[in-house]
Amino acid sequence: MPVFSLHGARILMGKTDRIFVYIMGFVLGSLLVAMIMNRRAHKEEASVDPWVTHNAAAVKAGAEELPEGLPEVIQRGEILDFGILPSAAEPQVKVWHLNFDESYPYVRVVEHLSTGEFSYMAADQILIELADGVDVTALKPMLDALELRLRMFNRKDQIAVVGVLSTQIDAVPATIEALQPYAELFRSVGPDVIVFK
Numbered sequence: 667m668p669v670f671s672l673h674g675a676r677i678l679m680g681k682t683d684r685i686f687v688y689i690m691g692f693v694l695g696s697l698l699v700a701m702i703m704n705r706r707a708h709k710e711e712a713s714v715d716p717w718v719t720h721n722a723a724a725v726k727a728g729a730e731e732l733p734e735g736l737p738e739v740i741q742r743g744e745i746l747d748f749g750i751l752p753s754a755a756e757p758q759v760k761v762w763h764l765n766f767d768e769s770y771p772y773v774r775v776v777e778h779l780s781t782g783e784f785s786y787m788a789a790d791q792i793l794i795e796l797a798d799g800v801d802v803t804a805l806k807p808m809l810d811a812l813e814l815r816l817r818m819f820n821r822k823d824q825i826a827v828v829g830v831l832s833t834q835i836d837a838v839p840a841t842i843e844a845l846q847p848y849a850e851l852f853r854s855v856g857p858d859v860i861v862f863k
Contacts, residue, residue, distance in 0.1 A: 724748070732762060733777065736784065737862050740764065743773060749835040761835040763789045773860065774838055787857035790833075791817055792841055795854045796824040808848045814841070827858065 729748035743764030
């Protein structure tokens with residue numbers, strides 16, 4: 667039987683005593699952890715969501731709020747920019763640039779005013795499907811001339827992902843338009859579309 671010394675006094679602990687002390691320690695520790703986590707959860711619920719405050723500030727500065735009915739994940743984005751294209755006098759689409767901390771940090775939300783439909787795409791890159799027999803290295807002169815950056819490529823699928831010309835709300839269509847003189851290099855060029863399942 668183990669003997670423990672506590673300030674000169676000797677304590678004898680049997681097997682049952684040790685198990686009892688262990689269980690009590692476990693229960694008290696679990697209760698303490700549960701109380702701490704519960705307190706944190708209440709604090710988080712009470713605090714103001716920073717996305718909401720930033721979006722409210724962006725809306726106050728002139729950005730239009732995101733419409734109701736968009737996917738919940740989109741509603742959580744931080745509004746970076748808003749505009750109407752091609753111009754406020756001839757509106758065809760409304761565009762929001764949103765920021766996320768996830769796999770697509772910059773998302774472009776487009777509302778087509780004629781149909782009311784929405785499309786979602788990366789705001790900072792486009793997809794190029796290379797023409798048959800064209801290697802990704804053939805894009806270098808085009809990329810250098812337009813000061814674009816190759817972000818990613820897949821030789822097997824003949825796909826290249828390229829950064830856009832600017833951070834403006836028209837950057838995706840402007841970049842696609844700028845690539846048109848080099849059309850012999852690709853089968854298609856378009857936005858990096860995001861699909862929600």
